[in-house]
Amino acid sequence: MKSLIGSLSVLFCIAFLGACSHLSDSSKERDRAKLYLQLSSDMFAQRNYPKALEYCLEGIQIDPDFAPSLNHLGIIYMETKRFNKAEEAFNQALKKQPQYPEVFNNLGVLMNRQDRFSEAVSFFDRALKSDNYVTPENALTNMGYSYFRLGNLTKAKVYHQRALDILPDFCLANKNLGDVYAKDKKFPKSVEYYNKALSTCPLYEESHYKLGLALMKMGQRNMAKNELEKLVQRHKAGPYVDRSQEVLKFLN
Numbered sequence: 096m097k098s099l100i101g102s103l104s105v106l107f108c109i110a111f112l113g114a115c116s117h118l119s120d121s122s123k124e125r126d127r128a129k130l131y132l133q134l135s136s137d138m139f140a141q142r143n144y145p146k147a148l149e150y151c152l153e154g155i156q157i158d159p160d161f162a163p164s165l166n167h168l169g170i171i172y173m174e175t176k177r178f179n180k181a182e183e184a185f186n187q188a189l190k191k192q193p194q195y196p197e198v199f200n201n202l203g204v205l206m207n208r209q210d211r212f213s214e215a216v217s218f219f220d221r222a223l224k225s226d227n228y229v230t231p232e233n234a235l236t237n238m239g240y241s242y243f244r245l246g247n248l249t250k251a252k253v254y255h256q257r258a259l260d261i262l263p264d265f266c267l268a269n270k271n272l273g274d275v276y277a278k279d280k281k282f283p284k285s286v287e288y289y290n291k292a293l294s295t296c297p298l299y300e301e302s303h304y305k306l307g308l309a310l311m312k313m314g315q316r317n318m319a320k321n322e323l324e325k326l327v328q329r330h331k332a333g334p335y336v337d338r339s340q341e342v343l344k345f346l347n
Contacts, residue, residue, distance in 0.1 A: 128158035132167055139167075144175050162192035166201065173205050181205055196221075196228035203237055212241040232258040236268040243275055251275045266296035273302070277309055285309045300326060300335040307342065320346045 131154030138147035148171050154164045169184035182205060188198045203218035219238035222228055239254035252275055258268040273288035289306035292299055303326040310319035323339040323346070330336050 124158045125161060128154040128161045128164055130154075131157065132161075132164050135164075135167060135171070139171060139174075144171060147171050148175075160191050162188045162195055162198075165191060166195065166198050169198070169201060169205075173201070173208065178205060178209055194225055194227070196223075196225035196234070197230075199225070200228075200234045200237065203234065203241070207237065207241055207244070210244070212244045215241045216245075232261040232265055232268065235261070236265065236271060239268070239275075240271055243271065243278070248275055248279050264291075264295040266292045266299055266302075269295075270299065270302045270305070273305060273309070277305065277312075280312075282309045282313045286313070298329075300330055300333060304335040304339055307339065311342070311346065316346055 131150050135147045135150035135154065138144075138150060148168075151164060151168050151171060154161070155168065158164070165184050165188035169181045169188065172178070172181035172184055182202070185198050185202050185205065189195055192198075199218045199222035203215040203222065206212070206215035206218060216238055219234040219241065222234040223231055223238075228234070235254050235258035239251045239258065242248075242254060243251035252272065255268050255272040255275065258265055259272070262268070269288045269292035273285040273292065276282070276285035276288060286306060286309045289302045289309060292302040293306065296302070303322060307319045307322040307326070310316075310322060320343065323343050326339050327336050327343070
């Protein structure tokens with residue numbers, strides 16, 4: 096009997112140690128996956144998308160259950176306009192972590208980029224209903240943009256303002272709200288918000304360009320010309336430089 100008990104004890108210890116070893120291996124895999132995610136994020140920030148994709152896929156191979164890596168994979172695919180692959184990656188992330196507000200927001204952004212604005216609203220709404228969403232200003236701004244594109248300027252104003260109530264210096268929300276007021280032909284308000292965007296993000300080309308247009312609409316041609324000339328001189332090349340040069344031909 097003692098021999099049997101001793102044997103069982105040994106088997107129990109081996110099983111227990113095996114479980115501990117498994118947990119340790121899992122922890123190491125997760126740490127390695129996090130490292131590859133960081134490497135991928137660094138490459139993404141440098142717009143080195145091939146390398147970002149390579150590191151991200153390596154991390155997923157190490158730990159296929161790590162939802163943040165799958166979310167980041169979706170972001171890479173979205174940024175490189177592989178929208179079907181992006182949607183697939185985001186949905187895989189949700190399978191691993193069903194309540195993941197950042198993924199809901201990213202799916203909404205993906206829908207916006209495909210002009211699927213009504214679908215986008217539903218994803219932003221799901222993100223905002225998540226108790227653990229730490230950056231609701233993102234989903235609020237993106238939802239405001241969806242409503243802007245759907246032609247509902249009232250809701251567009253409401254959601255952008257809610258984002259600014261949380262983060263008053265949010266450049267994108269201020270620029271977008273300037274767009275909403277410009278669309279509503281309330282150009283003094285649009286100028287106000289474009290200037291707010293530029294006070295925090297002075298190199299924001301789109302805000303400079305649209306501020307110039309709004310000033311022109313208000314009849315302030317010299318101020319508009321000055322704004323657009325500054326953009327051209329500072330940035331030298333780019334889509335908003337080209338557009339500014341076209342408007343300057345008219346103003347001159």
